[in-house]
Amino acid sequence: MPRRALILVEGHRDIGLLYVKAAQRLGLHPITLxxxxxxxxxxxxxxLGAxxxxxxxxxxxMYECSRIGATYDVAGITGFAGLDESVCATVAKLCRHFDLPGPDPTxxxxxxxxxxQRQLLAKAGAPVPAYRLAANATDVESAAVEIGLPVILKPAVGGGSIGVRLCRDLDELTEHATHLLGGRHTWRSSPRILVEEFVQGPLYGANIMGNEVIAIGAAEFGSPPHFVFRKITHPAPLTDKEHERIADVSVSCLRALGLDWGPKNIEFRWTKRGPVVIEVNPxxxxxxxxxxxxxxxxVDLITEHIKLVTGDELDLRKRHSHVAAAQFLVADRDGTLNCIDGDAQAAAVPGVAEIKFYVExxxxxxxxxxxRDFIGYVMTASPSHAETEAIxxxxxxxxxxxxxxxxxxGK
Structure with missing residues (x-):
């Protein structure tokens, strides 16, 4: 009987190996394309096979998946979005083509x-920032004036906060529009810029499997004009009512977008009017x-995702209630990294779960x-927010x- 294989489209520097190990624990042979x-x-x-x-x-x-299928029993296909979110749609199309469990490609x-995404959410009445689509610098300036500075400029298609910037005045607006449209940003399709209201307030992220909100975390960015994460904490310090409001809006977003299968994450800003949807990621x-x-x-979402992808039964029950946090090491200047150390001492602190350096x-x-500005992170966990923060x-x-x-x- 052929060995069961899990096909992974592309990899991921943080969770790629976790997927591989989880697949192996489930008796699957992971193959990366x-x-x-x-x-x-x-x-x-x-x-590992690649x-x-x-x-x-x-x-x-499709050809490579068929070729793999001649040797293995392909149990499922999934993948990772890094610089390009379109990988998610590609994986969905592969699953549909090979009649494997997966989300709706459309x-x-x-x-x-x-x-x-913004159009569908707004039509459904979901709370979203004011937004306009622009194809050139003139459109960008007109949209920004109409919405009111400051605004966020971001590519209409992309991931990892690449090309996303806060523009506080017309000079910054012109500078970043020129950057995006003048050949310095890589476009995989026709250049289209989303000009968006700058919504301020605490940042939260809902992590979802199917239609169930599994966890809501809190996140912090570094200094503007860029949006580089500095810290993530799970669970977010929310009241029951705040948690319920975010969960309710999350489910309404999934309904509006037709996303009822698999993992999703939704970013929110908490404002005077409650949670405002910043982005939905499939x-x-x-x-x-x-x-x-x-x-x-x-809850091991990676293992549960693989089980979903391969048609197995999920177990999303929460087993305990702790507080976990990660703080990122972020480069503060351009240049050459002379040294990076202290990981052994940091790892010896009780409550530290992981130390990871991306660079040498x-x-x-x-x-x-x-x-891409991250040079590492420290991850900790304990029974309380205060203790986790101290660790x-x-x-x-x-x-x-x-x-x-x-x-x-160069930049």
Whole structure:
């Protein structure tokens, strides 16, 4: 009888290996399809199967999946959105083609287009920021004046906060529009910019499986104009009523977008009018959030996602109630990383769950104003918010790094 395989389209530097290990625990053979398998260190380090293929080419992916199916029993297909959210839609199309469990491709594709997503949510009465779509600098300025500065400029299609910036005046608006439209930003389709009201308030993220809100976390960004995460905490310190409102709005968003299958995450800002939807993502969130949810609630969303993908029964019961948090190490300048250490001392602090560095000494640092500015994180957990925060700060105090500025490094 052929061995059961799980096909993974592309990889992920944070949760890719977690998916691989979870698949192996479930008796599956993980096979990664990637345009460049060498970018995922864990594949070579663990001697994992990988096939080089153009993951933007649906026909090429179908061919490789069929070829794998000649040797293995393909139990399921899933994948990861990194720089390009369209991977989510590609995976959905593959699942539909091979008659495997997966989301509706049309719903996922609409969700990945931030303008189409906004239109559907607004039509359904979901609380969203004011927004306009722009194709050129003139449209951008007109939309910003109409909405009122400051505004957020972001590509209508994309992920990882790439190209997202707060523009506080017309000079910043012109500068960033020029950046996005002048050839410095990589577009996989026709350039379209979403001009959006700058909604202020605490940031929360709802993590969902199917139609069930599993966990709501709190997040903090660094200083504007960019939106680079500094800290994530699970669960968010919400009242029962606040939690219920976010959960209710989350379910209404899923209904409006036709997303009733699999993992999703929804970002909110809590304002005077309650939760305002910043973004709906048709996938499990990346970074350390899945691990934080497991530490806080005992729910392994990665394993449960794989079970869903392969047609097995899920178990989303919460097993305990702890508080978990991750604080990111973020580059504060461009240059060359001289050193980064202290991880051994930090890991020895009771309550520390993980220390992870993304870079090594001598690495070139060129900040982008998005998730690529992370150089690592510290993750902790305990029975209370206060204790978790104390552990996090103590562990973080041991981490040391230095960057020698280099004026020749480009942004």
């Amino acid at each position: 990637s345009a460049d398998p060498t970018q995922y260190d864990y594949l070579a380090a663990n001697s 096939i080089r293929v153009d993951t933007d080419n649906l026909d090429a992916l 719903s996922v594709e609409r969700c990945c287009n931030k303008f189409a 996938r499990l969130t990346g970074g350390p959030s899945p691990q934080l949810i497991q530490l806080a609630h005992g 000494p001598s690495a070139r640092i060129a900040r982008k104003g998005d998730y 996090l700060q103590r562990a973080f105090s041991f981490i040391r790094w230095s960057i020698t500025p280099c004026s020749t490094l």
